[in-house]
Amino acid sequence: MANETGAKTALVVGGSRSLGLRITEELLGRGWDVIATVRSAGSEGLELLRETYPSGGLTVETLDMTEPSQIDALKERLDGTSLDLLFVNAGITNADEPVGAVSTDDFVKVMVTNALSPMRVIETLGSLVTPAGTIGVMSSRQGSVSFNTVGGHEVYRASKSALNQLVRSYAARTSADSRTLLLVHPGWVQTELGGTDARLTVEESARGVADVLEDHGGDGGLQFIDYQGHIVPW
Template sequence: MEMTKTVLVIGASRGLGLALAEEYCRRGYQVIATVRKPSEALIRLQQAYPGTLEIEDNVDIVQLHEVRSLQQRLHARTLDVLFVNAGISRATEQTPLQVEEQDYWEMLLTNALSPMRVIELFHAQVTQQGVIAVMSSELGSITQSTGFWELYSSSKAALNMLMKAFAARHPHDPRALLLIAPGWVRTDMGTADAVLDVSESIPRVVDVVTQNEGKPGLRYMDRFGEILPW
């Protein structure tokens, strides 16, 4: 009998993270979803999938002690997928001269440093055939940059670099290491100007994760599984 697979989704209170949790529930995974504070939407999802969705409250990705506490609580769990989704956008239309320093530091901490800390802490709990995925962005590509949302873009480029460095430190790791760009999706963070609905993005993102199970190495990919230029 096939064993139920387990996914840990970091940052699932709303938007892309909530959609990830829902999609994995639909696909029959045991889902562990983290939030900074209680999410009514995630609670409703749990009611729809009792016994399938577990919610871990009070996990702020930028609070290292909270992430360490989560890892201690889950230390006996084996993960098939670790998906780090948490992220923020600040000062999207501003230049380096205009931005408030605190806004930029918070983006770097939330979008780049903190996701990698999660991966460092949970890496060993992911099965050797499993996948470690991080929500990146097409905007993180230096090659393709047009200057759009330049400060946010730089935080995603920093995430990509840190993930590349992590892969270099683990050259023989059998797990798939994925930086996934979901496209520009209509969420609170993506804004109403975005071109994609969540339903047009997240199922394809999960397909990409599934297709990369058992395929070692680092890849920067879009929602169709196409390789993106660094």
């Protein structure tokens, strides 16, 4: 549902840096109004976007999604807002080491950030999304059990697999809901996680992710797809 200006509205959780920032920029460039969250006050990237799009299309909110009280507070601040898209991008990784070498604290931190917290965002803020809207989450091909033939990044992989399973459970539990659910693999991207040898620039991936979010809005049901719209095996 477009707002009074005729623009659709997206909430991008984790929209202040790297791929999240470029997705925010891509949506703004396509005429969306975007609410982008940052973990702590201040984001040079978002301030530059605010200067580029001075018409008020960008709103910045502070949110640490690992703190349930902050999610609740954001819900209160957004009371009355209708979202056409809720996209949860935030996530972390850890050192590439066998799971037996990972400390309990590191394991819990990755799982809480990558799997539990996005679901808390969806459970709390999903009701703001219009019946024809889309709830998207940044997943990864590394969360695919079928594709795991080389190992590595074990805890990160496990966190994305857990995220996929939780979203699938959510979809089953809310099967009568008309909203579209998308788990999106952004490709191998030149980010902190992907490294400099990755095939895609941040801009190329963001463009593809935005295409997928727009093209599959209104599909209904749940899909696990990549930045080119190809199905990713579970």
